[in-house]
Structure formats: structure tokens, C-alpha cells
Amino acid sequence: MSDLPVNPLVLIGIGSTFGFSGLFYHLYKEKKKELKALKEIPVFRPDEDLVRALNASPHRRLQYVAVEGQVQADGEPLTSQFIPRCYGVIQKLVAVEHWQYWDCSAAKWNSRPGYKKESNNSVPFSLISPGAYISDASVRVHNPLEASGCFLERVYYKMRNAEEDLVNSLLQTVGGEKPVSKEETEEMLRVGTTMTGFGEVVLERGQVMRLQAPRDGRKYILVPTDYNSYLDSHRSSATMWKTLSAFTGITGTAVLACVIHSMMDKRDKRSN
Secondary structure: OOOOOOOHHHHHHHHHHHHHHHHHHHHHHHHHHHHHHHHOOOEEOOOHHHHHHHHHOHHHEEEEEEEEEEEEEOOOOEEOOOOOOOEEEEEEEEEEEEEEEEEOOOOEEEEEOOOEEEEEEEOOEEEEOOOOOOOOOEEEEOOHHHOEOOOOEEEEEEEEEOOOOHHHHHHHHHOOEEEEEEEEEEEEEEOOOEEEEEEEEEEEOOOEEEEEOOOOOOOOEEEOOOHHHHHHHHHHHHHHHHHHHHHHHHHHHHHHHHHHHHHHHHHHHHHO
């Protein structure tokens, strides 16, 4: 290896930087495609303009649009189990118990996967125009749990240490196991959250509008933000990949130039 003019690790590093630069540029181009496709999607609010567009469309159906509004329960909303006066339309409760068992061979307590209990609750809800609490025009959200997108907000989290009581002492003595802690999490889609839904909208029975999964196979998406903020997040992501591509490409080029310059210097010294 000493006969090589360049350290192999340097060559690997240069190749890696150019490889990462190409990967980041590919991700940048993909994100730009997504951004362009998002800009071409018609955007509506739950108002009379959407009703008119549906009435003018074939079969009173818009195949793929974005609807921006505020979450409102169609009936009684769900109540948080932990936070006072916190209401929502989708609720996810997760409780995880962490346990330890006695390892006789190592003479120590080791952790093991705990028991996990999860429950999901939901009530029918609609999107209404932002700032309107009573609206003639609203868009009912159909099967929201089938949509992609991280639209649940964590409203409660707590890690509780297990209490030393008689039951736990018996479990520790008889079974060689003991509870260590309990992790509780509550996530909700809260009433009043600004949400943008991407999917198919149909008009039923006058002004009853429904947002549902598209029949043409495109993604059914719910995001807890307005349409412009969602676009901004894609722009930021595209900028990040572009910057990383440029940085790694320039770094690789600079290192390669230094290696070539060093090799040329060594050759000149040998010739002299």
C-alpha cells in the first residue's frame, strides 16, 4: 500500500463525497417533482366556491383537490383523559409497561420488552372555513384513519416509575420479574386544528360534501397545517437536499484538487 501515490482511504473518501452528492441531487430532483405536482392541485376551502365547482363538474365530483379548513366534530367531540378542556375527533392512547427479569447466570437484572396496550377512538368530523364556527358549507372527512400523514398531536406524555408494593414484591420473589416503569402517551387530532386534505371530493344531497380516498390510486393525505405551509415544508426540504448536494460535490472536488496538486508537486520534486 505504501507504493500507491494516494492513500486508498482518501480515494474512498473522495468517491463517497461524489456518491453522496449524486444521491442528494436525486432527492432534490424528486422533491422538486413533488413540489411541482402539489402546485398543480386545485385548492379550495369549504365554502360556496367549492359547492359551485362541484355542481359544475361531471357527476358532482372533483377527482383530486386540496381542501383547507378547520377541524370540527359533527357531534360530541372526544375528551382528553389527561388534559382538562382538551377536545378532539381522533384519539390514540398508548400505555407501555417496562419490566426486568433476574438473570441467574449473570446475577443481574436485565430489561425485557414490556406489555403494550393501545386504543384508538374517533368521531365523525368535518372541515369548515377557517374562523367560522357555524357554517352552511362543510366537508366531511371520510375514513381519516386510512389517510397518510402525521396529523395527530401528542398532548400528554409521562413516564411513571413502578411503585414498590406487596404485589410487585411477590412477582419479584416468585417469578423473578419486576415492573420498572409505565409509559403513557396520548395523541389527538384536536378540534380547531387547521388541516389540509388531499383527495377526492363529492357532493351529495344538496350541499353535503365529502372528502375521501381517490379512486384513481393517488394518495389520500391529511396534514395538520394550511396549504401554503405544507408547500413551504417541501420547499425547505428541496433546498436542504440541494445544499447538501452542492456541499458534498464541492468538498469532493476540493479534496480531489488537493490530491492532484500534491501528486504534481511530488512529481516535480522527483524530476528535479
